[in-house]
Amino acid sequence: MKQSPADRKAFENMAPGVLTAAGFLGNDERTLDRIIAEDEEAFLEHGLDFDKVADRLEDLAREGEQGMGEPITIGRLLVQSGEARGMLPCPWGDGLYHKNAVSVRPADIPPEACTEGEDMLIYSELSIHMLRVHHFCQGKGSPFRLDAAVLKQLLDL
Amino acid sequence: MSPILVGPLAVAGISTVLALIISILDKVLNNYGEMEISINKGEKVLKVKGGSPLLATLAAENIFVPSACGGRGTCGACKCKVVTDVGPHLPTELPFMSPADIAANVRLSCQVKVRQNLEIELPRELFSIRKYRTHVEKIRDVTYDIKEVLFRLDEGEIEFTAGQYVQLVVPPYGDIKESVQRAYSMSSVPSDRKHVELLIRLVPGGIATTYVHKVLKEGDPVELVGPFGEFHVHDTPATMICVAGGSGMAPFKSMFYHMFETGAFPLKEVWYFFGARTTRDMFYLDELRALEARWPRFHFVPALSEPKPEENWTGQTGLITDVLDRHLQNVIPKPEAGWEGYLCGSPGMINACTNVMKKHGIVENKIYYDKFA
Numbered sequence: 077m078k079q080s081p082a083d084r085k086a087f088e089n090m091a092p093g094v095l096t097a098a099g100f101l102g103n104d105e106r107t108l109d110r111i112i113a114e115d116e117e118a119f120l121e122h123g124l125d126f127d128k129v130a131d132r133l134e135d136l137a138r139e140g141e142q143g144m145g146e147p148i149t150i151g152r153l154l155v156q157s158g159e160a161r162g163m164l165p166c167p168w169g170d171g172l173y174h175k176n177a178v179s180v181r182p183a184d185i186p187p188e189a190c191t192e193g194e195d196m197l198i199y200s201e202l203s204i205h206m207l208r209v210h211h212f213c214q215g216k217g218s219p220f221r222l223d224a225a226v227l228k229q230l231l232d233l
Numbered sequence: 234m235s236p237i238l239v240g241p242l243a244v245a246g247i248s249t250v251l252a253l254i255i256s257i258l259d260k261v262l263n264n265y266g267e268m269e270i271s272i273n274k275g276e277k278v279l280k281v282k283g284g285s286p287l288l289a290t291l292a293a294e295n296i297f298v299p300s301a302c303g304g305r306g307t308c309g310a311c312k313c314k315v316v317t318d319v320g321p322h323l324p325t326e327l328p329f330m331s332p333a334d335i336a337a338n339v340r341l342s343c344q345v346k347v348r349q350n351l352e353i354e355l356p357r358e359l360f361s362i363r364k365y366r367t368h369v370e371k372i373r374d375v376t377y378d379i380k381e382v383l384f385r386l387d388e389g390e391i392e393f394t395a396g397q398y399v400q401l402v403v404p405p406y407g408d409i410k411e412s413v414q415r416a417y418s419m420s421s422v423p424s425d426r427k428h429v430e431l432l433i434r435l436v437p438g439g440i441a442t443t444y445v446h447k448v449l450k451e452g453d454p455v456e457l458v459g460p461f462g463e464f465h466v467h468d469t470p471a472t473m474i475c476v477a478g479g480s481g482m483a484p485f486k487s488m489f490y491h492m493f494e495t496g497a498f499p500l501k502e503v504w505y506f507f508g509a510r511t512t513r514d515m516f517y518l519d520e521l522r523a524l525e526a527r528w529p530r531f532h533f534v535p536a537l538s539e540p541k542p543e544e545n546w547t548g549q550t551g552l553i554t555d556v557l558d559r560h561l562q563n564v565i566p567k568p569e570a571g572w573e574g575y576l577c578g579s580p581g582m583i584n585a586c587t588n589v590m591k592k593h594g595i596v597e598n599k600i601y602y603d604k605f606a
Contacts, residue, residue, distance in 0.1 A: 092408065092409065092410050092411075093410055093411050094305075095305065095307070096305075096307075097303065097409050097410075097411055097413045097440050098408065098409055098440055102408075103408065141581045142552070143510075143538070144478065144508075144552070144553070144554070144578065144579055144581045144582035144585055145478055145479060145481075145578050145579030145581060145582050146478050146479060146508060146509065146510050146514070146538065147510050147514075148510070148538070148539070149539055156437075157579075157581070158436055158579060159579055159580050159581070160301070160308075162301065162302060162307045162308035162309050162310070162329075163307060163309070163328050163329070164307050165307070172328050175307070175308075177436060177437060177438055177439065179437040179438075186377070186513075187377065187378065188377040188378065192437060192438065196437065198437045198438040217408075219437065219438035220438055
């Protein structure tokens with residue numbers, strides 16, 4: 077599949093050191109269009125809808141803010157909403173988002189026993205935007221990756 | 234020569250020539266020669282090599298403007314007033330600028346390149362900020378996700394006010410290919426000028442905190458830049474109402490032990506509210522209770538938001554804002570000099586506590602905090 081100029085520019089922006097020190101691709105060696113296409117397939121397989129997942133993640137982030145930086149139990153989940161200084165632009169250049177990090181994990185497992193990308197999700201305002209608008213879940217190995225299987229299992233969707 | 238090789242070799246040759254031309258053009262076009270930066274109307278005048286961002290140029294001259302994103306224009310911390318006209322604000326600067334900032338020629342120093350002689354204004358405190366080479370003397374787990382890290386300065390001494398912060402320079406590690414800096418409040422007392430102690434909580438996905446928690450070892454060399462910040466004890470007789478959670482403990486530990494050790498601010502009563510979720514998130518409980526027993530002006534109120542029955546917690550429970558509200562309503566005497574608020578935590582916690590304090594009559598300009606976020 078041929079990449080559009082916008083996707084090509086976004087892919088360049090996702091490299092480590094451009095917009096963030098770690099970048100958005102983890103150790104994934106696939107092209108951007110393949111990452112998106114395969115995640116779209118995975119969402120279909122798991123019966124997930126990008127908008128509904130984005131809505132749920134937004135709700136959890138908002139509820140997590142009640143913990144004022146400390147973890148808070150929401151249903152069977154432990155949610156922690158933290159903020160950092162500043163704003164991050166979307167790699168596609170269509171918006172600026174507050175730097176924050178929300179972690180979601182099962183409340184019945186000690187926090188230190190959870191592993192990013194396995195039974196714990198980390199996301200930000202920008203992650204939700206990229207998921208909703210660009211269907212981009214981040215590359216494999218990125219701590220902020222929103223993997224379809226983990227979303228399905230953790231969020232009971 | 235095989236015809237198969239002609240194409241690739243031709244492409245490689247053309248690429249090499251183009252790269253050479255670009256490199257030469259870059260050297261010629263971007264060679265701005267020596268420039269002059271006048272700071273605060275000539276209080277300091279620097280002769281520098283032009284062409285680089287102002288932030289990096291100042292850092293090369295040992296003037297460290299706070300920055301948390303390594304000059305990518307995403308943290309908005311490195312603001313300074315550029316008196317010289319260097320053109321309109323860039324799109325990357327505008328999200329961080331208020332109309333007053335724009336009117337006053339405040340710029341992000343990481344986004345302004347030194348392409349002409351510049352006149353700028355900087356807070357004088359920045360002149361005393363230094364980069365310190367240190368080694369990690371001790372790392373201790375105070376909870377499952379907070380480490381107390383003690384750094385010993387390799388040379389010289391650090392002078393700071395209790396409540397200030399330093400920037401920890403994280404070197405490249407693993408997949409992180411460039412150095413980053415993050416701000417952490419100092420928890421050590423100012424009288425120990427050979428050490429800096431920090432409390433660092435693991436933030437999932439955080440570059441600096443992951444480095445501290447997973448990579449950093451005792452004996453490792455680390456650079457610190459500082460001290461920064463305006464958060465300090467105000468010299469008034471007003472009672473201090475302090476609130477923190479998690480690693481927000483750090484500046485208060487420094488303030489309380491400094492006050493206890495030196496007898497500073499002898500008229501101040503101190504109330505300290507510390508919120509955690511469970512006893513596993515609570516730390517320094519014994520130390521602070523011992524301090525409370527030895528220092529009659531100090532009142533420690535730890536609170537758990539989600540205590541488990543098996544923890545047998547007998548202290549305060551609920552969100553720290555609720556605990557604070559109850560105490561301001563019913564428990565803490567209000568002296569003639571009134572109350573002052575001191576906060577360290579997330580923006581959400583600062584906003585919520587500010588609302589509770591204002592409800593009880595603490596005016597906003599008597600509520601102090603460092604805005605890290």
